[in-house]
Amino acid sequence: MKALSTQGQTGQGARRLGKKKSFMRLAYEQRQLLVLCIPFLLFVLVFNYLPVVGWTMAFQNFSPAKGIFGSDFVGMANFVEAFNDTNFLNAIRNTLSTSFLKIIFSFFSAILLAVMLNEVRIIAFKRTVQTISYLPYFVSWVVASNIVYMVLSPSDGIINILLMKMGLISEGVPFMGEPKYFYMIIALSNVWKNVGWNAIIYLSAMTGIDQELYEAAAVDGAGRIRRILAVTIPCIMPTIKIMLVLQIGHLMNAGFEHVYLLSNPSNISASRTIDVYVYTYAMKGGRLSYGTAIGIFNSTVSIALIMISNWVSKKIDGYGIF
Amino acid sequence: MAVKTSASRGLVSKLPFYRRATTEDIVLDVFIYVCLLLLCVVTIYPFLNTLAYSFNDATDSIRGGIYLLPREWTLRNYEKILVGNPLIARSIVNSAIRAIIGGALSVFATLCVSYVFSRKDFFLRKVLTPFLVFTMYFSGGIIPQFLLMRNLGLINNFLVYLLLTMLSAYNVMVMRSYMDGLPDSLVEAAKIDGASEYRILFGIVLPLSMPVVATIALFVIVGQWNSWFDTMLYCSSEPKLTTLQYELQKLLTSAQNIASADAADAAMNSGDSKAAVTPTSIRTAMTIIAVVPILFIYPFLQKYFVKGLTIGGVKG
Incomplete structure (x- = not known):
């Protein structure tokens, strides 16, 4: 918040100063620039900021017929209800577990892939692998979820077929039907979809490493594995740190589309994340005030986490995300 | 984080500095x-x-x-x-239309806003940039958003596909960074020659920014083609507005259920x-x-x- 408010203040400062002297004059001089950006920013104001007015619903027993100004005020009742709602507490747990696993898996897989690609010296091979590995990033989660669903099918999904051929199981495991597999399914399918893309940032950090470091290490007798551990990894450490810190801000967000598309009645005890819960229970069930209260809780915690991660990343290398 | 691509130009990157391959x-x-x-x-x-x-x-x-x-x-x-199946055929057409029109609109909006934000002398730059960036990290929640759309009459309205995702803060930041890299003297010279801002943007900055414009265009087109949740949320009761991904999602959900x-x-x-x-x-x-x-x-x-x-x- 701090970084943001400072920026905001200097902005307002400049504006006040301008007002004293020639705010109107500046506005007139730069009217063409205003014409180019204000219409679009008005849409941002309406679509991104105006919904915040709806937050008052969370403190009301909102009914669409009475509207925001006519509904009864109920104070914090919706928030109190949320924290006594076992389904909501379950949703918090699912959200944190899912996003934590997702972060860990996507993080390590991306670094591993980047390190491997960086060791490949046949450029055509490297390019081909990259091209293929980016592909799933560009298909929709609907398509990706269909693929996950097919691959994990108990009757003819390739995973079950392979497990059966290896003799590990005797009949197909209904992966999608059991809550205990759900977190892992999300984490691994997320790796499948995004690993190639996520590796880009580390790969580009690696291209900036000074080749002399490798030469010096080689002269000192370091083998390739040793050079990876002693040169490559330390050199991309700043990137690794920043990417990890940025992920903290996503802890309260398990990814709605992905989780919602793979959730079904039999795995709901693990797939009920906060946003899935808000959509399926509060919104479809017409509990608008309650859903808004949960949404506010989620947004507030997310923003707090982002502020923390911003603060940490500034401590680490002097750059924040704001 | 300088990106050197020269090393990857050849068929095989520079020969390793050691001679013999060890085990x-x-x-x-x-x-x-x-x-x-x-x-x-x-x-x-x-x-x-x-x-x-x-x-x-x-x-x-x-x-x-x-x-x-x-x-x-x-x-x-x-x-x-x-x-x-007329419904699915329709959904493919709708997806294509929103990808093309929505994509074009989005690129235009991103281009205009990025150009203004890249102008260091723009007097509202310090206020409006954080105003836009903040939307990347924050959302009002789907319920208030939905009610707002209803009040605006955008439920079961094709416009919701075009307007809601028209301007993405991330895309603006990417395009603006690119434009920041163009020499300031170009704009200044054009201004001295008496060119209007529109002329500078579309006649000078746009042609020089084609790589980033192409990137953003392709991204927003793919994003439009892939999106399904807005159909489910805002247009699910109007079969004429259905989209391909939404129809596919319905099949997936029913298969799972x-x-x-x-x-x-x-x-x-x-x-x-x-x-x-x-x-x-x-x-x-x-x-x-x-x-x-x-x-x-x-x-x-x-x-x-x-x-x-x-x-x-x-x-x-």
């Missing part, structure tokens, strides 16, 4: 190549498998055991979707074997239709996106 080198190489090949297989196989199912006779598919090639070739699955998709497939065919399509066969064919346009755009996309992402990552 470690060989073992490591084998390990890496095997892992990367495995990654490719794992990435590509599900698509090929889906493709095989989509071209296989639906009744025959229930037996399972289809891997890379169809067992009984048929075009009926596609025929059923494209000709026999019945105990066994195979049983459903079999039940659908029990009475009339001539019907010969099943939810699974329709789903696979639709998946392929949803992926193919991405495959066409992809080669163009790949040329630019690495650069775009790196710029955004460093400065955004």
Whole structure:
């Protein structure tokens, strides 16, 4: 918040100063620039900021017929209800577990892939692998979820077929039907979809490493594995740190589309994340005030986490995300 | 985080500085190549498998055991979707329309706003930039958003597809970073010559920013084509506005909600074997239709996106 408010203040400062002297004059001089950006920013104001007015619903027993100004005020009742709602507490747990696993898996897989690609010296091979590995990033989660669903099918999904051929199981495991597999399914399918893309940032950090470091290490007798551990990894450490810190801000967000598309009645005890819960229970069930209260809780915690991660990343290398 | 691409120009990057390959080198190489090949297989196989199912006779598919090639070739699955099902045919048209119009609008909006934000002398720059950036990290929540859309009359309205995602803060930041890299003297010289801002933007800055404009264009087009949740949320009661991804999502959800998709497939065919399509066969064919346009755009996309992402990552 701090970084943001400072920026905001200097902005307002400049504006006040301008007002004293020639705010109107500046506005007139730069009217063409205003014409180019204000219409679009008005849409941002309406679509991104105006919904915040709806937050008052969370403190009301909102009914669409009475509207925001006519509904009864109920104070914090919706928030109190949320924290006594076992389904909501379950949703918090699912959200944190899912996003934590997702972060860990996507993080390590991306670094591993980047390190491997960086060791490949046949450029055509490297390019081909990259091209293929980016592909799933560009298909929709609907398509990706269909693929996950097919691959994990108990009757003819390739995973079950392979497990059966290896003799590990005797009949197909209904992966999608059991809550205990759900977190892992999300984490691994997320790796499948995004690993190639996520590796880009580390790969580009690696291209900036000074080749002399490798030469010096080689002269000192370091083998390739040793050079990876002693040169490559330390050199991309700043990137690794920043990417990890940025992920903290996503802890309260398990990814709605992905989780919602793979959730079904039999795995709901693990797939009920906060946003899935808000959509399926509060919104479809017409509990608008309650859903808004949960949404506010989620947004507030997310923003707090982002502020923390911003603060940490500034401590680490002097750059924040704001 | 400077990006050097020169090393990757040749067929094989610069020769290693050591001469003889040790056992470690060989073992490591084998390990890496095997892992990367495995990654490719794992990435590509599900698509090929889906493709095989989509071209296989639906009744025959229930037996399972289809891997890379169809067992009984048929075009009926596609025929059923494209000709026999007006709703799905409509959804494909709608997805294409929103990708083209929505994409064009989005690029135009991003271009205008990025240009203004890239002008260091713009007097509201310090206020409006955080105003936009903040939207990346914050949302009012779907319920207030939905009610707002209802009040604005955007429910069951095609405009919701175009307007809601018109301006993305991230895209503006990427494009602005690119424009920041153009020499200031260009704009100044044009101003001295008396050119209007519109003239400077469309006559000078736009032609010089084509790589980033192409990147953003491809991104927003893919985003529009892939989106389904806005259809479900805002337009689900109007079949005329349905989109391909939403229809596919409906099939996926119904497949998940019945105990066994195979049983459903079999039940659908029990009475009339001539019907010969099943939810699974329709789903696979639709998946392929949803992926193919991405495959066409992809080669163009790949040329630019690495650069775009790196710029955004460093400065955004």
